[in-house]
Amino acid sequence: xxxxxxxxxxxxxxxxxxxxxxxxxxxxxxxxxxxxxxxxxxxxxxxxxxxxxxxxxxxxxxxxxxxxxxxxxxxxxxxxxxxxxxxxxxxxxxxxxxxxxxxxxxxxxxxxxxxxxxxxxxxxxxxxxxxxxxxxxxxxxxxxxxxxxxxxxxxxxxxxxxxxxxxxxxxxxxxxxxxxxxxxxxxxxxxxxxxxxxxxxxxxxxxxxxxxxxxxxxxxxxxxxxxxxxxxxxxxxxxxxxxxxxxxxxxxxxxxxxxxxxxxxxxxxxxxxxxxxxxxxxxxxxxxxxxxxxxxxxxxxxxxxxxxxxxxxxxxxxxxxxxxxxxxxxxxxxxxxxxxxxxxxxxxxxxxxxxxxxxxxxxxxxxxxxxxxxxxxxxxxxxxxxxxxxxxxxxxxxxxxxxxxxxxxxxxx
Amino acid sequence: xxxxxxxxxxxxxxxxxxxxxxxxxxxxxxxxxxxxxxxxxxxxxxxxxxxxxxxxxxxxxxxxxxxxxxxxxxxxxxxxxxxxxxxx
Numbered sequence: 469x470x471x472x473x474x475x476x477x478x479x480x481x482x483x484x485x486x487x488x489x490x491x492x493x494x495x496x497x498x499x500x501x502x503x504x505x506x507x508x509x510x511x512x513x514x515x516x517x518x519x520x521x522x523x524x525x526x527x528x529x530x531x532x533x534x535x536x537x538x539x540x541x542x543x544x545x546x547x548x549x550x551x552x553x554x555x556x557x558x559x560x561x562x563x564x565x566x567x568x569x570x571x572x573x574x575x576x577x578x579x580x581x582x583x584x585x586x587x588x589x590x591x592x593x594x595x596x597x598x599x600x601x602x603x604x605x606x607x608x609x610x611x612x613x614x615x616x617x618x619x620x621x622x623x624x625x626x627x628x629x630x631x632x633x634x635x636x637x638x639x640x641x642x643x644x645x646x647x648x649x650x651x652x653x654x655x656x657x658x659x660x661x662x663x664x665x666x667x668x669x670x671x672x673x674x675x676x677x678x679x680x681x682x683x684x685x686x687x688x689x690x691x692x693x694x695x696x697x698x699x700x701x702x703x704x705x706x707x708x709x710x711x712x713x714x715x716x717x718x719x720x721x722x723x724x725x726x727x728x729x730x731x732x733x734x735x736x737x738x739x740x741x742x743x744x745x746x747x748x749x750x751x752x753x754x755x756x757x758x759x760x761x762x763x764x765x766x767x768x769x770x771x772x773x774x775x776x777x778x779x780x781x782x783x784x785x786x787x788x789x790x791x792x793x794x795x796x797x798x799x800x801x802x803x804x805x806x807x808x809x810x811x812x813x814x815x816x817x818x819x820x821x822x823x824x825x826x827x828x829x830x831x832x833x834x835x836x837x838x839x840x841x842x843x844x845x846x847x848x849x850x851x852x853x854x855x856x857x858x859x860x861x862x863x864x865x866x867x868x869x870x871x872x873x874x875x876x877x878x879x880x881x
Numbered sequence: 882x883x884x885x886x887x888x889x890x891x892x893x894x895x896x897x898x899x900x901x902x903x904x905x906x907x908x909x910x911x912x913x914x915x916x917x918x919x920x921x922x923x924x925x926x927x928x929x930x931x932x933x934x935x936x937x938x939x940x941x942x943x944x945x946x947x948x949x950x951x952x953x954x955x956x957x958x959x960x961x962x963x964x965x966x967x968x969x
């Protein structure tokens with residue numbers, strides 16, 4: 469649920485949603501793990517393309533299936549989806565098959581010409597990622613040059629007349645103070661602001677402690693959303709803040725994972741939500757017989773997520789009705805039990821729970837596709853497979869004339 | 882902005898709208914304005930689908946059980962405001 473154009477459901481409907489729908493309402497679909505950037509908080513640990521990514525034909529056939537299931541639109545992301553050479557062709561294919569596309573991009577390929585073509589295309593929505601209203605704040609998270617790239621893309625979209633594109637911001641300790649500036653920036657380009665919650669997923673786990681908003685900033689954010697909520701999209705990501713007051717934020721106020729939301733990753737794996745790329749939340753793969761539909765309808769994991777949940781450790785809390793225990797992924801990746809408080813619980817229960825948790829051994833993250841870099845930020849050049857004997861002696865079997873592979877600093881790929 | 886619902890006139894589901902059956906009723910999606918609405922009861926879905934069979938919204942609502950009638954009238958007004966149903 470990401471758009472204000474969706475009618476606000478009544479509570480009874482939320483109860484219905486908990487049992488699941490025939491097909492998702494909000495389907496995120498990442499088309500590649502390849503990315504030109506290396507954002508420190510990337511929730512899919514993107515960087516390098518996965519050799520097993522869905523082919524053009526496989527993506528087309530999933531689009532056919534989504535059309536049949538009446539999934540009316542998808543949120544396409546990555547990685548940076550536009551680095552796929554078949555991206556524009558697939559975009560056209562989806563639109564021609566009544567599957568509308570909103571795609572997230574860092575702006576890489578949004579030239580003036582491309583912006584003009586997008587503006588002439590019905591049924592497509594563009595979302596530019598930007599995590600600072602200033603170059604300094606943005607580039608500290610998204611990398612040098614990324615602010616200018618995003619601004620250039622926004623200028624091109626505005627000049628082409630593509631009104632109402634989205635500017636999507638992940639809220640961090642560094643940018644909560646810039647909320648008004650983000651709103652002004654979106655206004656300047658005729659765009660709509662979308663803000664979402666920083667999750668400790670993917671590389672986000674490495675920076676979450678330093679970047680997630682403080683308790684004071686959470687109250688600021690809640691107050692700001694109450695004042696601006698109708699104009700600003702949030703992907704329903706701040707429902708854990710509802711416990712701060714009696715006015716609920718606009719939106720579903722429900723963890724939609726596996727109920728109304730899911731993710732298809734670039735290799736076709738289906739996860740309960742875009743913030744939970746981990747085996748624990750993997751429901752199946754679109755390449756298996758029965759395709760996406762069978763995964764959505766029959767997966768054991770999704771059936772479990774659709775069962776009524778008890779509040780667990782939170783059941784005695786007066787705020788449980790308002791916050792519903794918060795975000796599953798945020799709990800999981802900070803090592804907290806899923807039936808306990810959210811790490812950012814506004815009553816402070818998350819802080820207490822985190823203090824009692826061994827943070828040195830958080831759950832390992834899922835597929836890591838990060839760029840291989842050395843600490844200096846230099847790309848490592850791999851000219852041949854590393855010699856196994858490197859484990860014994862750093863020089864054994866090495867071709868001393870060539871560049872040596874440098875192990876990924878995260879050590880998992 | 883579409884005109885407010887005029888119950889004296891006949892209405893029908895907009896040709897740009899697709900209905901997706903769901904356990905609670907249906908999702909209505911308008912391919913033109915990209916709005917998504919929820920039809921929150923199977924009886925309401927039935928009413929919306931059959932709306933074009935009646936000479937007016939009043940008549941269509943006359944066949945609805947009394948306990949649903951006011952709620953469905955409000956639902957139709959909302960759907961008209963979103964251009965989901967249009968005057969014939």
